[in-house]
Amino acid sequence: MTLAANHDGLLLDLDGTVWSGGEVIEHAVEAINASGLSAMYVTNNASRSAKDVAEMLRAIDLDAAEGDVLTSAMAAVTMAARYLDQGDAVYVVGAPSLRQLVQEAGYRIVDSADDAPKVVLHGHNPDTGWRQLSEAALSLQQGAKYLATNLDTSLPMERGFMVGNGSMVAAVTSATGVVPEAAGKPEPAMFTQAAKARGMNKPLAVGDRLDTDIAGGVAAGMPALHVLTGVSGPHALLQAPPEHRPTYIAADMRGLSESPEQLSPGVQEGFEARIDGSAIVLTGGNANASSLAALRTALDVAWQQPDPPAEVRAETDAAEAALAEWW
Numbered sequence: 001m002t003l004a005a006n007h008d009g010l011l012l013d014l015d016g017t018v019w020s021g022g023e024v025i026e027h028a029v030e031a032i033n034a035s036g037l038s039a040m041y042v043t044n045n046a047s048r049s050a051k052d053v054a055e056m057l058r059a060i061d062l063d064a065a066e067g068d069v070l071t072s073a074m075a076a077v078t079m080a081a082r083y084l085d086q087g088d089a090v091y092v093v094g095a096p097s098l099r100q101l102v103q104e105a106g107y108r109i110v111d112s113a114d115d116a117p118k119v120v121l122h123g124h125n126p127d128t129g130w131r132q133l134s135e136a137a138l139s140l141q142q143g144a145k146y147l148a149t150n151l152d153t154s155l156p157m158e159r160g161f162m163v164g165n166g167s168m169v170a171a172v173t174s175a176t177g178v179v180p181e182a183a184g185k186p187e188p189a190m191f192t193q194a195a196k197a198r199g200m201n202k203p204l205a206v207g208d209r210l211d212t213d214i215a216g217g218v219a220a221g222m223p224a225l226h227v228l229t230g231v232s233g234p235h236a237l238l239q240a241p242p243e244h245r246p247t248y249i250a251a252d253m254r255g256l257s258e259s260p261e262q263l264s265p266g267v268q269e270g271f272e273a274r275i276d277g278s279a280i281v282l283t284g285g286n287a288n289a290s291s292l293a294a295l296r297t298a299l300d301v302a303w304q305q306p307d308p309p310a311e312v313r314a315e316t317d318a319a320e321a322a323l324a325e326w327w
Helices: 028-035 050-059 072-080 096-104 130-141 165-176 189-197 210-219 234-239 253-257 291-302 317-324
Strands: 009-012 038-043 069-071 089-093 108-110 119-122 145-148 154-157 160-163 203-207 224-227 248-250 271-276 279-284 311-314
Touching: 009 028, 009 189, 028 253, 038 050, 038 189, 050 069, 069 072, 069 189, 072 096, 072 119, 072 145, 072 189, 089 096, 089 130, 096 108, 119 130, 119 165, 130 165, 145 165, 189 203, 189 210, 203 210, 210 224, 224 253, 234 291, 248 253, 248 291, 271 291, 271 317, 279 291, 279 317, 291 317, 311 317
Parallel strands: 009 038, 009 203, 038 069, 089 108, 089 119, 119 145, 203 224, 224 248, 279 311
Antiparallel strands: 154 160, 271 279
């Protein structure tokens, strides 16, 4: 039985999982379509509207409507309702789509701390600069509540990992000492909200980043598939605390068609792992054994220890070759 056959829906991250820097990740679209599962796209990227994201998904041959997309901007506006009444003033740091969501929710957008906003809502916008961050800081000094769409420190783009919303938030926090509430992943709300919207009883969370995608799935009590196509690689997996550990690990979205047993940490393809002091020693390995099998074997031992390993050493040629492929 395949992993997809064990579930009734997918909660999919986008950046690093479906696409990266505007380019479709190899095998992603084909694997999602072949799974036959209903999909909700749950993204921390708050710079685009759900409508725009759905149009982008359809352009790469994924069947997606606006209602199949849940962004952290949408979740943040929902969170803001705890602190706002209709017509209250909000200072928005973010893209036009975030401003539109705030207006549609019935709040009044202001452009200065002098207008006494009750909430500062901070989302990603590549055009954000010193003036916008400073008005946010001044608003917080006057008592505004600080909410962020997400706290991702980096954002995968065509040229590499660029500054994410969390890094911009960190500048405001450094200036004011105020730490925001975050609406996006790793908080579980987006996962539970998305699953409920599509009536999923056995959803599978899928993502590339341990501290957001996987942590959010774990926090929501859902099985999680980690794909090695984005931010978090093998070494991050070995160091991951329990709350960041996925149920399954795959090279890419083709993992949906593999068996859950194959995708789970455990002894695979002739590899063996043991603890030697603070290190994991990897040995064995069949002819043509994969680096991913070596990783799952090492994780089976690493995740049983109270502390993460300081290093991984190889004792055989096959293990040495596997370690050389960990990126």
